[in-house]
Structure formats: structure tokens, C-alpha cells
Amino acid sequence: MNNILVYCEVDGNAVAGVSLELLSEGRRLADKLGVALEAAVVGAGLDAVAPQLFPYGVDKVHLFDDCRLSPYTTLPHAAVLCKLIKDEGYQIFLLGATSTGRDLAPRITAELHSGLTADCTALEIGSYEDKRAGKVVEGLLYQMRPAFGGNIVATIVNPYNRPQMATVREGVMTMRTVRPAGYEACVVRHDVSQYVSDECFAVSVLERHVKPAANNLKNAPIVIAGGYGMGSKENFDMLFALAKLLHGEVGATRAAIDAGYATRDRQIGQTGVTVRPKVYFACGISGQVQHVSGMQESGIIISVNSDPDAPINAIADYVVTGRVEEVIPKLITFYQQK
Amino acid sequence: MSLKIIVLAKQVPDTRNAGGKAMNDDGTINRSALPAIFNPDDLNALEQALLLKERHAGSKVTVITMGPARAADILREALYRGADEGILLSDRAFAGADTLATSYALSQAIRKVGEYDVILCGRQAIDGDTAQVGPQVAHMLGLPQVTGVRRVMESSSSAIVAERVIDNGVETVKAPLPLLLTVDAAAAPCRPRNAYRMLRFHRAATPQEQAAPGYAYRAQAERDPALALKEWSLEHVGGDPARCGLAGSPTKVKAVENVVFKAKESKRLTASDEDIKSLLGELLANHTIG
Numbered sequence: 001m002n003n004i005l006v007y008c009e010v011d012g013n014a015v016a017g018v019s020l021e022l023l024s025e026g027r028r029l030a031d032k033l034g035v036a037l038e039a040a041v042v043g044a045g046l047d048a049v050a051p052q053l054f055p056y057g058v059d060k061v062h063l064f065d066d067c068r069l070s071p072y073t074t075l076p077h078a079a080v081l082c083k084l085i086k087d088e089g090y091q092i093f094l095l096g097a098t099s100t101g102r103d104l105a106p107r108i109t110a111e112l113h114s115g116l117t118a119d120c121t122a123l124e125i126g127s128y129e130d131k132r133a134g135k136v137v138e139g140l141l142y143q144m145r146p147a148f149g150g151n152i153v154a155t156i157v158n159p160y161n162r163p164q165m166a167t168v169r170e171g172v173m174t175m176r177t178v179r180p181a182g183y184e185a186c187v188v189r190h191d192v193s194q195y196v197s198d199e200c201f202a203v204s205v206l207e208r209h210v211k212p213a214a215n216n217l218k219n220a221p222i223v224i225a226g227g228y229g230m231g232s233k234e235n236f237d238m239l240f241a242l243a244k245l246l247h248g249e250v251g252a253t254r255a256a257i258d259a260g261y262a263t264r265d266r267q268i269g270q271t272g273v274t275v276r277p278k279v280y281f282a283c284g285i286s287g288q289v290q291h292v293s294g295m296q297e298s299g300i301i302i303s304v305n306s307d308p309d310a311p312i313n314a315i316a317d318y319v320v321t322g323r324v325e326e327v328i329p330k331l332i333t334f335y336q337q338k
Numbered sequence: 339m340s341l342k343i344i345v346l347a348k349q350v351p352d353t354r355n356a357g358g359k360a361m362n363d364d365g366t367i368n369r370s371a372l373p374a375i376f377n378p379d380d381l382n383a384l385e386q387a388l389l390l391k392e393r394h395a396g397s398k399v400t401v402i403t404m405g406p407a408r409a410a411d412i413l414r415e416a417l418y419r420g421a422d423e424g425i426l427l428s429d430r431a432f433a434g435a436d437t438l439a440t441s442y443a444l445s446q447a448i449r450k451v452g453e454y455d456v457i458l459c460g461r462q463a464i465d466g467d468t469a470q471v472g473p474q475v476a477h478m479l480g481l482p483q484v485t486g487v488r489r490v491m492e493s494s495s496s497a498i499v500a501e502r503v504i505d506n507g508v509e510t511v512k513a514p515l516p517l518l519l520t521v522d523a524a525a526a527p528c529r530p531r532n533a534y535r536m537l538r539f540h541r542a543a544t545p546q547e548q549a550a551p552g553y554a555y556r557a558q559a560e561r562d563p564a565l566a567l568k569e570w571s572l573e574h575v576g577g578d579p580a581r582c583g584l585a586g587s588p589t590k591v592k593a594v595e596n597v598v599f600k601a602k603e604s605k606r607l608t609a610s611d612e613d614i615k616s617l618l619g620e621l622l623a624n625h626t627i628g
Contacts, residue, residue, distance in 0.1 A: 204513075208507065
């Protein structure tokens with residue numbers, strides 16, 4: 001009872017990166033609370049999966065292995081997790097904010113009447129003073145997320161309902177192996193028929209096409225990112241030219257993507273990718289919290305902005321005050337002349 | 339055969355255009371600086387509803403929104419674009435609701451509507467980006483769900499085949515009716531307002547609006563029942579007050595902080611040739627770039 005559970009997504013035989021990141025974060029939280037860390041894996045052909053989780057410090061792995069559980073559909077996965085959570089009484093349940101996690105998590109909260117915070121950028125343990133009830137609840141999960149256009153960060157708590165649930169985007173938490181080779185966690189294989197009924201299989205997947213990501217933004221050592229201040233799709237082409245030259249990747253803010261300057265898979269920030277490159281060019285980016293939360297751990301930050309007071313300049317190592325149309329071609333030309 | 343279609347829509351502050359005026363000096367939100375709009379994904383959902391209606395003659399599209407009195411604006415907007423009926427779900431008891439309490443109120447309203455084959459809503463609202471209400475409503479009504487729909491490929495009286503957007507790909511699924519679909523921003527944009535419908539439905543009003551002294555269309559409203567927007571309170575839809583609003587919300591906001599970036603000592607440069615050359619020189623010298 002009272003342990004932490006992480007839903008681990010599998011793609012074929014491999015565990016999703018975001019799930020390993022969440023196990024790492026879950027381990028840290030479990031140590032703070034003095035409880036165990038458990039993982040639930042739901043799918044088919046999972047023999048090779050559990051050992052992949054051991055290095056990240058999981059204490060117990062629940063395997064639900066049934067050919068009907070892959071590919072993912074909502075109802076059977078929700079049924080499995082709801083029963084597991086009811087049986088085991090977890091206090092915290094974490095999921096990746098993937099298309100699967102975002103489909104599944106709210107369904108589970110509706111069944112369990114528990115609170116859920118989407119796209120958290122940080123998790124912590126702390127207390128909460130309930131002024132109405134006149135008491136302090138200890139050992140709660142603080143779920144931090146930028147809110148309202150990204151001008152503020154809200155800390156959300158679920159004082160009374162369990163489990164406390166949160167989704168986190170890929171790349172936000174850091175993956176950490178904490179157990180030596182040879183460490184083995186307890187692995188429990190469950191009888192899936194005890195968890196699902198025939199009605200759970202009402203929705204069927206007819207076709208599924210998944211391509212590997214078209215860019216390597218998450219791991220690129222150099223990121224050239226553009227914001228709404230780039231002004232046009234054509235101006236964004238300059239960023240691609242610079243990225244090609246420097247062997248980097250192009251990223252974008254949500255505003256730039258909404259304006260049609262770049263595709264959604266290049267979004268950096270709370271609801272996009274979190275990056276930690278060696279060098280980050282922020283071109284025409286004002287620096288809303290939602291964006292900054294996805295790039296603030298970059299090594300060197302270079303801001304190119306016509307506004308000398310753009311908020312992002314505060315965290316930049318270099319601030320180039322000038323128009324992107326002037327500065328970026330110069331960067332390209334002078335680099336070629338080096 | 340015809341379908342009974344319900345669209346869930348939300349009026350949201352336009353956070354996409356939140357400029358410097360969006361925040362007050364004390365860190366609170368300056369709502370008056372943010373225009374209230376029809377949540378963008380919900381417009382995509384409305385379009386899917388209208389496409390289904392075209393495909394299945396005799397279908398009816400009912401739009402439900404939960405919010406304060408002014409949220410009736412988006413019901414009129416939906417009527418201009420082709421919806422048949424608008425319901426405003428409004429009560430002080432719903433105030434301060436998180437997604438779970440919102441979903442509960444909406445599911446009670448849907449139960450009161452009674453008959454439905456397809457429920458559509460946007461994948462997420464821009465003021466929270468949680469994408470939680472659709473799946474929660476589906477569960478509360480005991481319906482299957484398909485989230486992130488880009489296109490409805492086939493529809494019959496018993497099932498729908500739809501294409502959904504997933505991470506790095508798409509998936510085609512078949513699901514039985516009744517069903518809840520959440521619609522992705524990549525789906526077809528909503529058709530524009532129809533001029534004739536605007537002339538007719540700008541007079542559409544909730545009972546509260548009709549009773550207001552400025553309402554000039556009482557005579558027309560008596561002749562044209564379609565001008566009556568419904569307004570339902572908690573009492574109308576029934577339900578447990580303890581599951582509504584702030585009281586029914588398991589999540590609480592512990593703190594809201596204005597974000598202050600940890601300022602670095604930054605080197606200030608201009609766009610001059612010399613400055614750009616020296617920047618590149620430094621980055622090359624310490625092997626930041628190759």
C-alpha cells in the first residue's frame with residue numbers, strides 16, 4: 001500500500017524513453033517518502049521488458065501480457081490499471097504525456113475520482129495547509145505546471161483523493177540508472193482475464209502507421225529555435241540554413257507553430273519537447289514560461305531579438321539586439337567565411 | 339438514418355495572444371485583456387459534427403457549453419455555422435471546477451439531453467491543454483472513446499471508422515456507437531458563418547438574456563422556437579452538489595507564482611558585423627560550435 005506506480009509504455013520490445021525517465025523520477029520521490037516504486041507494463045510479448053526497468057530502481061514490476069492488449073486501446077488498459085490501483089492502493093501514479101498516456105490517464109481518474117495534472121514540468125514532495133478544514137496534509141505530491149498562457153507556474157496538489165496522478169512529457173525528467181548490473185526486481189505476471197471483460201474490446205485498431213521521428217531535436221547538441229518574432233515561414237528557412245551549416249536541429253515555439261512557420265513535431269516547451277543542447281539559439285523568441293521550461297537547461301543560450309527587454313534575454317549568455325532578418329544571414333555568411 | 343450528435347464546446351480566453359497586458363502587476367490575470375473565443379479544437383469538433391449531419395439526413399447537432407452567462411456567445415456562434423440547438427450549463431455551483439468536476443457536470447447535462455449517438459469535443463482547450471474532459475465524460479457515461487480524431491472515414495447507425503493522430507503517426511480505429519470522439523486540431527477547419535443563419539440566430543438568446551431590458555426580439559422569439567437557447571442549472575440536470583465545482587474537484591491550486599527567471603550575466607551585442615564576428619569567434623574558440 002501507499003507505493004508509487006509508473007505506467008511503462010512499450011513499443012515492440014522496447015520501453016519508451018519517457019517511461020524510464022518517470023521511473024527515475026519515481027525512484028527519487030519514493031526515496032523521499034520511504035515507499036517502494038512499482039511499474040505496470042501492459043501489452044503483448046513482454047518477456048524482455050522487465051529487465052530493461054531494473055537499472056532505474058524499480059522494486060516490483062507488474063506484467064500484463066496478453067495478445068489482446070497490443071496495440072493499445074483505451075478500455076482494456078484502463079480496466080487493468082483501475083483494478084491494479086484499487087487492489088494495491090497506490091498514493092502516486094505517473095504516466096508519460098504521450099498520445100497513449102493522455103488518452104488513458106483521464107479515463108482512470110474518472111473511475112477512481114482522483115485528481116490529475118497534465119504536462120507537469122516538475123514534481124516535489126511537500127505539505128499543504130487546508131485552511132477550510134484547518135489542518136495540514138503532509139507528504140503530498142506537488143505537481144508544478146505553467147498555466148494560463150505561460151505567464152505563471154501553478155503548483156497543484158490532490159490533498160485527499162488517491163492516487164495523486166500526473167502526466168509528464170518526454171525529456172522533462174532526467175533518466176538515471178541507480179541499480180548495479182545484476183540487480184533484479186520482483187516480477188509479477190498477472191492473469192489478464194481477471195482484469196478485463198469482453199466489453200473492453202469494443203474498439204479495434206484496423207491500421208497503424210508510425211514513422212520514426214522526422215527530426216532528432218531531443219538529442220541535438222545544437223538547436224536553432226525560432227519564435228513568432230521570426231515573422232514568416234520564409235524567414236524560418238534561414239534557421240534551417242543555419243542549422244544545416246552548424247549540424248543542428250530547428251525548433252520552434254508554439255506561437256510560431258500556430259502561425260504555420262514550422263511543423264508541430266518541432267515544438268519546444270511544456271506541451272512539446274524538452275531539450276538540453278550544448279548551445280541554443282533563440283531567434284525572435286520572447287520567452288514565455290511554457291517555452292523556457294523546455295529549454296532553460298541548455299548549455300549556452302544565445303538570444304537574437306529586436307526587443308532588448310525580451311524576457312528570454314534574462315537567461316541568455318549572449319544577447320544580440322537586432323532584427324533576425326539581419327543577424328541570421330550574417331551568422332551564416334561569417335560562419336562560412338571562418 | 340439520422341444521428342443525434344452532441345458537441346461539447348468551451349469559451350476560453352485567447353491565451354495564444356497573451357501579450358504584456360495579460361498579467362496585472364500583482365501577478366494576477368488581466369482577463370479583460372484577453373478576448374473570449376470559441377476554443378479552437380472545439381470548432382474542429384463542430385465541423386466533424388456538421389459533416390456527419392450532412393452525411394446522415396435528419397441528424398441533429400446540439401451544442402453544450404458550461405460557463406458564465408457570456409458563454410452563450412459561442413452557442414450563437416455554433417448556430418451561425420450550422421448547429422441546431424444550444425444549451426448553456428451555468429450555475430454558481432459549477433464554479434471553480436477542475437476537469438473532473440467539469441466532466442461530471444457535462445455528463446449530467448448529456449444524460450438530461452437523453453438520446454445521443456455521437457458526442458464530439460475538441461481534443462483540448464487552449465487555457466489548460468489538459469485533454470482530460472473528453473475521456474472523463476466518456477467514462478462517466480460508460481462510452482468508448484476515440485481521442486485525437488483527424489477524420490471520420492465511415493459512419494453508420496452502429497459504428498464509426500476514424501483516423502486518429504498518435505505520436506509520430508496515425509491509427510485507424512473502428513468503434514461502436516454510442517461513442518465519444520475528441521477531435522484534433524489537424525482535422526478539417528470549421529466552415530465559416532452562414533450569412534442567412536447569422537441574420538436569424540443573432541437573436542437567439544438564453545431565458546436570462548431574453549428577460550434583459552435590452553433584448554429587442556421578443557416577438558420573433560415567440561414565433562421562432564429555435565431562437566430559444568436553453569439554460570440549465572445544477573437543479574435542471576440533477577446530480578450531487580458534492581461532485582460539482584470547487585467542492586467536487588480533487589485537485590487544488592496550492593500556489594501560483596509569477597515566474598522570475600534566474601538571471602544570468604549576459605554579454606550584450608549589436609547586429610554589427612564586428613559583434614557577430616566576435617560572437618562566432620568565441621563560440622568557435624571554446625568549441626561550442628564546430
